[in-house]
Amino acid sequence: MQHKLLILNFNNACASTLAKKLRAERIDCHIVPGDTPYEELVKDKLLGLILAGGISGEIPSGIDARLLSAGIPILCMGDTALSAAQLLGCELSAKQQLREVVTVTFSPSPLTNDLSQSERYISTIRHIELSESLSAIAAARDQVMGFAHDQLPIYGFSFQLESNDPDGVSILLSFAQDVCNCAESFSEGDFINAKRAEIEEISHEGQALCVITGSLESGVTAMLAHRALGDRLHCLMIDTCFMRENEMEDLLYYYRETLGMNVQVLDAKDRFCEALSGIKDQQQKYETITNLYARLQSEAAKEISHHMVIQPLSAGDLLLKSDCFPMPQLETEKPVIRPLRELFKEEIRNIGESLNMPQEMYLAQPFPGTGLALRIIGEVTRQKLAILRKADAIFREEIKKANLSKRLWKYFVTLRPINDLAAETDLTITIRAITLMTSAGEVRVTPARLPYDLVDQYAARILQALPEVRQIVNDITPGSSKLE
Numbered sequence: 001m002q003h004k005l006l007i008l009n010f011n012n013a014c015a016s017t018l019a020k021k022l023r024a025e026r027i028d029c030h031i032v033p034g035d036t037p038y039e040e041l042v043k044d045k046l047l048g049l050i051l052a053g054g055i056s057g058e059i060p061s062g063i064d065a066r067l068l069s070a071g072i073p074i075l076c077m078g079d080t081a082l083s084a085a086q087l088l089g090c091e092l093s094a095k096q097q098l099r100e101v102v103t104v105t106f107s108p109s110p111l112t113n114d115l116s117q118s119e120r121y122i123s124t125i126r127h128i129e130l131s132e133s134l135s136a137i138a139a140a141r142d143q144v145m146g147f148a149h150d151q152l153p154i155y156g157f158s159f160q161l162e163s164n165d166p167d168g169v170s171i172l173l174s175f176a177q178d179v180c181n182c183a184e185s186f187s188e189g190d191f192i193n194a195k196r197a198e199i200e201e202i203s204h205e206g207q208a209l210c211v212i213t214g215s216l217e218s219g220v221t222a223m224l225a226h227r228a229l230g231d232r233l234h235c236l237m238i239d240t241c242f243m244r245e246n247e248m249e250d251l252l253y254y255y256r257e258t259l260g261m262n263v264q265v266l267d268a269k270d271r272f273c274e275a276l277s278g279i280k281d282q283q284q285k286y287e288t289i290t291n292l293y294a295r296l297q298s299e300a301a302k303e304i305s306h307h308m309v310i311q312p313l314s315a316g317d318l319l320l321k322s323d324c325f326p327m328p329q330l331e332t333e334k335p336v337i338r339p340l341r342e343l344f345k346e347e348i349r350n351i352g353e354s355l356n357m358p359q360e361m362y363l364a365q366p367f368p369g370t371g372l373a374l375r376i377i378g379e380v381t382r383q384k385l386a387i388l389r390k391a392d393a394i395f396r397e398e399i400k401k402a403n404l405s406k407r408l409w410k411y412f413v414t415l416r417p418i419n420d421l422a423a424e425t426d427l428t429i430t431i432r433a434i435t436l437m438t439s440a441g442e443v444r445v446t447p448a449r450l451p452y453d454l455v456d457q458y459a460a461r462i463l464q465a466l467p468e469v470r471q472i473v474n475d476i477t478p479g480s481s482k483l484e
Contacts (some may be wrong), residue, residue, distance in 0.1 A: 004029070005022070005029040005030075005182050006046060006049050007019055007049075007050045008032060008033075008034050008052065008080075009031050010060040010063075010079070011053050011060075012320060014052045016315065016320055016344060017161050018052050018161060019315070020346070020347070022172060022176060022186075025173055025184070027173070027182050027184065027185070028186040029050075029176075029186075030342060031315065031319070034060070034063075037064075042067075042070055047182055048153075049072055050175070051076040051080035051084070052077055052078065052080065053077065054078050055079065055160050057082075057123070059079060059082050063087065068084060068152070071153075073179045073180045074153065074154045075155050075171075075179075076157070078157075078158065078160040081146070081147070082126060082156075085128050085147065088131055088154075089132075090128050090130055090134065092127070093129075096124065096125050096126070097124055101119055101121050101122075102140045103117055103118070104120050104139070104140045104145050104159070105117050105139055105140065106118070109135075109137040110174060110175075110179055111175055111179070112138065112171065112174075113174075115170060115171070121162065122140065125141075126143075126158070128147070130144060133151065134147045135148055138157060144158075145159060153179055155175065188353075188354035189354060191343075192227070192351065192355065195339040196224065196228040197228075199225055203229060206308060207229075207233070208225060208233050208306055208307065208310050209233075209236065209301060209304055209306035209309050209330070210222045210225050210233060210236070210311075210312070211236050211238075211312075211329075212237045212255070212263065213238075213312070213369060216348055216361070217312040217348060219361060221311070221312035221339055223355050224351075225310045227355075233310075234262055234304050235261055235262060236264050236301070237252070237264070238266045238268050239266065239268055240269065240371060241269035241272055242272070242371025242385070243371050244371075244392055266296060266300050271296070275288050275289075275292050276289070276373065285380065286370060286374060289327075289373060290327060290328050290370075297328070301332070307334060307335070308337060309334055310337045310339065313341055314345070315340075320344075345366070349363065363406070365408070372388050372392065373385075375388060376414070383468075384415055387415060388413060388414075392413045395411065396411070398454050398458045402451060402454050404448075404450075407448075408434065409434055411433040411434070413430065414430045415427055415428070418470050425467075425468045427469050428470065428472070428473060429466075429472050430474075431473070431474055431475065432475040433447070434446065435448050446478070449476065459472045
């Protein structure tokens with residue numbers, strides 16, 4: 001933790017937002033658990049601490065009061081500001097639900113000198129009766145929303161950063177640069193070099209195993225490891241039969257032929273299809289897939305010589321758990337390296353670009369670990385997989401032709417029987433395209449309104465190419481589902 005700016009995590013989503021905003025401004029920072037012991041935090045020289053809390057109005061427990069007297073620059077965001085205020089002798093009233101956009105007025109301070117007013121969404125509000133050592137630097141509706149310590153470099157704001165929030169970023173950068181003296185030091189090139197050195201140091205000339213699933217995270221992880229280890233890296237890919245059209249072939253060509261990586265493929269298509277025979281329930285299908293996948297990983301790993309395992313877990317996997325149907329990681333007693341453990345999806349895309357990964361790979365839309373299997377409602381068969389694979393490929397082609405691929409967060413196809421009594425040859429294709437929108441300070445999944453010409457052309461192509469499809473539906477239902 002030497003010479004670092006740390007984010008003490010009391011709320012996963014808020015800590016993630018703070019880290020992404022700082023790194024976007026080239027400020028290096030690291031997220032650590034909120035219950036990290038005081039001795040661990042202060043054993044090395046810290047540039048500063050950011051305490052990241054939610055905006056529920058609940059006072060988080062576990063903040064060690066000794067941090068507030070250690071002389072370390074501290075910025076408390078969200079509910080952690082309430083906890084710090086209480087530890088500094090303030091009185092707090094009961095919380096009140098607000099859920100409104102209000103005008104926050106700022107007073108001069110090292111963090112707010114460039115600000116006068118800001119419109120912010122406030123979920124809850126609590127009256128803070130400041131102690132003698134604190135001064136108000138932000139207020140709304142006669143309520144204290146931000147404070148500064150008169151002698152120590154301690155600041156608190158009871159709101160959090162929002163998605164499009166230049167005022168919040170200004171506060172964050174003023175703390176990092178002006179108070180903590182952080183220099184711009186985060187770059188993709190530096191990250192790649194640091195991870196290469198880390199992997200080389202831990203490997204001790206040994207061999208490593210990395211499982212490639214087809215995800216962006218696994219691909220970037222394998223490329224980082226390959227740069228460090230070369231032929232000492234052994235990669236494993238399990239062909240589940242659930243990938244998109246030509247996906248396995250394209251990935252293998254790139255990793256093997258273009259990069260020269262050592263990739264072993266386990267052909268398990270028959271085993272997965274047989275395991276899913278007769279199963280219709282989505283959760284049961286997921287459990288069957290993941291149990292078999294974990295078993296096959298373990299069996300294959302025993303046949304591959306390795307001294308450590310390199311896992312593609314990212315900060316998004318560890319904190320946000322965005323994949324509703326995650327695939328299991330290889331369980332091992334050997335040393336494990338997670339090169340992407342501090343990065344989020346967009347940051348990993350930037351690393352992929354810096355590694356010269358093809359654009360269609362690092363910009364590919366998120367795809368569930370279970371692939372196409374759970375996008376079939378009902379029993380999974382080879383015939384249905386072939387139909388869905390073709391329907392998905394045609395949909396992606398039409399989205400690309402309309403130049404919409406970069407504007408959409410996800411777009412995908414699902415397959416189901418046209419009704420409960422329908423035969424295997426009477427199927428419904430449902431298309432869905434979604435974007436992420438910010439409303440009232442919250443990120444929400446919103447259905448995209450696809451051009452009619454696109455939908456019309458897609459329907460015409462599907463009905464001609466797939467005679468089993470009797471119905472095509474465009475799903476514009478608000479909200480999200482696990483399939484997304």
